[in-house]
Every structure is written in C-alpha cells, then in structure tokens.
Amino acid sequence: MKFYTKIAAICFTIALFVSCGNADDDVKFGINPGGDLGLGKPVDKCLNLGDGELVLSIQNQYTTLPGKISIFFKVSDTEGKPVSGLNAEQFTIYEQGRNDACFNKISPSESSARISPNAQIFNNNTVLVLDLSNSVLDSSLEELKSASISFVNNVMPTSNSEVFKMAIYWFDGENKLHSLAPLTHVKQDLLNSISGITKDISNDPSTDLYGAVIKSTDIAEKLLRESTTNGRIGAASVVIFTDGTDQASRYTESAAIKKVTEANKNIAYFSIGLGGEIDANILSKIGKTFSVFATNKDQLETTFKEISDRVSQQANSFYLFEYCSPKRDGSGENNLAIQVKNSNRQGAVQTKFNAKGFTGGCE
Template sequence: MKSLLRIAFTFSFLALVMSCGNADDDVSFDFGDGGLGQGQPVDDCLNLGESDLVLSIQDQFTELPGKVSIFFKVSDTQGNPVPGLTANQFTIYEQGRNDDCFNTISASESLARISPNSQIFNNNTLLVLDLSNSVLSSSLDELKSASTSFINNVMPEIEDAAFQMAIYWFDGADELHALNPLTSSKTELIAAIEGIDDNISNDPSTDLYGAVIKASDIADDLLKDNIANETIGAVSVVLFTDGTDQASRYTEASALKKVNEANSNISYFSIGLGAEIDTQVLADIGKTFSVFAGNKEELESTFNDISFRVSQLANSFYLFEYCTPKRDGSGVNNLAIQVTDGNLQGAVQTKFDAKGFVGGCE
C-alpha cells in the first residue's frame, strides 16, 4: 500500500439522527480537536456560504507524478450519512503561493474521480444477538429470518474483503459468544444463523451490559488492527435484545461509558423487541440509531430499517482523487473541496505538498 501522509485533521461529529427512540443529532464543526489532527474551514474568499454537508477527512496522500487523494466521509449537519455521490458533484479549488484566493480546477481536465477504497478502508459490522431464554422460547424463528434479511441487505452481492461481518450472541454468561468470525462471505454468515437452535444456551439470564462492553472492546481492537496495517476502519455494532439486563454483573453506567467514549469511527445501533425492554437504555446504547418492534411479526422490518442505515453509513466514505496542475517547486498548496447534493453543499480545506510533481498524471 502507498505510504500514507497522515494529515492532521478531522471533524468530530456525532452520528445519525435517530428515530423510534434516540436523537443524538449534535454535530461538531470544531477543527483541530485532537482526533486525527488539524484542519480549517474554507477561506472566506471563496464565499461558498453556510455548509449543509460535512466532509470529515480521514486521510490524504499524494502519488507521483502528480496525484492527490483524499479519503473522507460525507454527512449532513444532523449527522446522517450521504451515500452515492459521484465525481462530478465535487469542485476542486487550489491556492498557490501566487494566488490571492483559490482557483477552480476543472474536474475533467484534472481527471477527477471517485476510486475504489478497498486498499485503504475496511468496513466491519458486528451483529450481536440476545439468545437468552425468552428469545429462544418465543421468537427464535422470527429472529433468524430477520437476521438473514439483515445480512443480505448489508453485505455486498459480490464478496469484497473490505466489507466484513461477524456474529456474536449473549445470554446470562460472562462471555460474548462468537457464532461466526469476521468474514466477507454472505453464505457463511447465513449458514451460521440457520444453525442456531433452542439448545444453544444453558443460561436463561441476560447479560446486556456485559455484551455492550465486550462488543465495544472488539470493535476498538478492530480499529487498532486497521491502524497497524495502515488501513482506515469503521465498525458498526448492531445489538438486538428483547429485555433488560438481568445478570447485574455490569452497570448501566459502565456500558454507556464505553459507548459514549468510543472511537468516532464506531457506530452503535440497537434493536428492541417487545414490552419488557427499556427503550431509553436501548436508545442510549444505540446512539447512532435505534428501533423498537412491538411484536415478533415486526422484527424483520426493524432489522431492515437498521440494515438500510448501516449500508448508508458504509457507503458514505469516499476516496476522491485528481491530478493537480501544481508542479515541483510550488511548495505547499492549499486545497479546498466542495461537494453539492441537490440544494445542499459543503466544503473542507486542507493542504498538500507538490514536491516532485511533474506532468503525466493519469
């Protein structure tokens, strides 16, 4: 993999707007907040107006003879991901040492494109299922059907090593049981779900808070592994339960502390079933998005709702690349990227060093 020139910059923002429970919709536009480093809003001379979209840069790197690559996530000001953008929706502005303001760089002349990001990005999903006695005795078939639908909706039709899912389950034991390790195989995941029977657990209690804590630790370890491999990662933790914590091994405060202090690239989704759940607790656990099914017949539709959100989130990361006209000797140049989506727009500003840049970029 190309050597990454880590920029010192991120926007910290809190995830998706919630429905059926949670509404964690505050978005921070603070730059240089200690996440991935420093950054700045676009220069006033561009006169782009108020932003409706947030471009959260994860990484940037350059490649001779003159390519600039920026990897970022796009969301709206409520934290909702914006998937499906194309290269022609981006405008590039550059400012060199001799420019009073930024000059627009033609997207066509610069060969601007959205490129596959699998070499620098891993998207992992952890599906965490409550298989305590109440589920096994009353809604197992519906849970298996809903989980299968979730897998079909989230995993790509064609296997892609950059998109993987693992399945875990919990009961009353002090353990988050692995049903299937991380894999890009949809067939393998579905087979694991189909293999669940009502004899899988011998502890009828529910260690909900322990499951949250352990799943958070697994997600954090995945991000650390990505960093060690010079790869950017995002993890979605999707937790289902039909009740409250009964094991009382861990506290609600300790579980929510894990969620609230988690890396910003870990998203939390929760699905609750029935009348015995604590909707506020599940909304707090599922700070990214939470949904509740009143009965088992509604379970598949709620799983489908979550799968739509997880897919949107995964597809809101972009690797944008273009060939700059700047050449060796121009030094460090300012770069601004603006994106438009219908009536919405947003922009971000960073820098790149044109050392060694010559013509011939393709």
C-alpha cells in the same frame, strides 16, 4: 508523501427522534447524531460557500508523483446520517497557492477527477450481537432468525469481498459473549450460522446486556487496530439486538455507556429493541448512531431492514477522491478545499498539500 494537515474536531450534539411504521407507531426509529470533521478544517470565508448541511470527514490523504492527490473521507449530514452513492461530478476542487488572494476552481475534466475503488485501502467490519436469552428463544426465535438472515443479505455484498466482513455473537446472562460466526467475508457462512440456531442454544433466563456492549466494543476496537495497518483505513459497525434490560447486573449502565462514548470514532453503534420491557432511553445511548424499537415480533423484519440500510449506507459513505493538481514543484505548500453537492445540500472541507516533486504527466 503525506500532506501537512491540521486536526479540528467539530462535534454535533443535536438530538432528533422520528417515528415511522404502521398507524399505531409500532416501530420507532431514532437518529442519534455524532461524529467529527476529521483531518482538515472549515473552508475559508473568501469562498463564500455558505452554510453546510453536509460534513466531509477526512480519514487520510496523500500525494503520488508526478502530481496526483488522493483524499479518503466520509460524508454525512449534520445529524450524523451517512451519505452514500456520490460520484465525482458532485465534487468541486479549489486550490490556493502562495500568489492567490483566494481559491481557484480546478476543472474536473482537466484534472481527471474521479472517485476510485477504495478496496486497496479500506476495510469495513460489522459485529452483529444477538440476545438469545430464554425470552427470545421461547417467543420470537424464528422471527429473529428470519430478520437476521435479511440483515446479512442486505449488508454483505452479493459477491464475496474482502473489504466487507461480518462476525455474529450472542449473549444471555453468562459473563461471556459467545461466537456464532467468526469474522468472515463469506456471506453463506453467516447465513448458515443463523439458520443453525436452535432453542436449546441457551437455558439462561438472564440478560447481560451491558456486558455484551462492553465486550462487543472491545472486539470492534481490536478489528479496527488489525485493519488499520500498512496504510489501510478501517471502519466498524456494532449492531446490538435485545428484548429486555440488563438483568445480570454484572456491569453498570454507566460503564457500558462510557465504553460506547469513548470508543474509536470510526465505530458506529446501532441498537434494536423488541417488546415492552426494553429501556428505549438506554438503548438510544447504546445505539448512539441509530436505534430502532418494535413493540412486537412481527416488526422485527422491518426494524432489522432499517438498521441494515443504515449499516450499508455507513460503509458506502467512505470515498477515495483523486485528482491531478496543476501545482508544480517549487510552489510550496498550498491550500485545498473540496466541496460536495447532493440535491440541495452542500458541504466542504479545507486542508493543505505540498507540491514538492510535482511535474506534468499525472495519470
């Protein structure tokens, strides 16, 4: 049975840029915030929870008789950075029935609250897009291959899992996004494809960066449509590496940025720039979730590692939270609030559920 929900979108447009790396600031990391509250709304003021530094974005919610409530959501901070590694003890449940002036706290132990494996309802796809134009092949291919291998090892789980999949594409100046490795959950297949890259894979000196952005977005959108069927929830990450600006001039900057801006909210965008010929401003717009810039090829390992950490955090910031409600059949529609605390930060979200058919004996 589905919850009755309200949709309220709260967008964050705060921009924050930080610099990290060696003393010369060779590597620069940019946080590009964004996101939605998702299903639900801000919590009632009667709870007096105060300002929230964390955002709970509900993706889906449903009930299972005799009385279990399941909520699938993503946790991030107000700058859009995903928050992973949370456990059930960090969540507090509040319910408000028709006779309650405000919310009542529900005991986690009595309600058997838990974070459950989300493998049955969640798919996460990563699309890695590499610039293999002549400038990369001639000057930084081996460093790029090494960094890409580290990226795959960091993002993909140690044991192959159907939940986490990745596809690898490459581009040069041609009006085509070339497939290097089709979507797969087998890590070794991805590693083999990267190891097999040679300098003669392309002889094109041009760069169709904007075309790569547009085409990779289409691929990510298609993957989301295919993975959000039969009650499943999907998320995707697009990671684009380049060492220059768009030279092909086949597509416009505005078309590429518009494609990213209007993409499905469950697609995260990351960009990696190398060298002095990149346009950091444009790459920050393309990598709207997070962007990294390195001045030389020796920094590629560091930059790819930072991005891989972000992609992993993104995938692991989705939670399936379940608990057994004390509400019973006949109580009608009830308000539900969930609060999460992580160190000195907290956040909460409010929604509704109907207890029709609820009885005792919830698992």
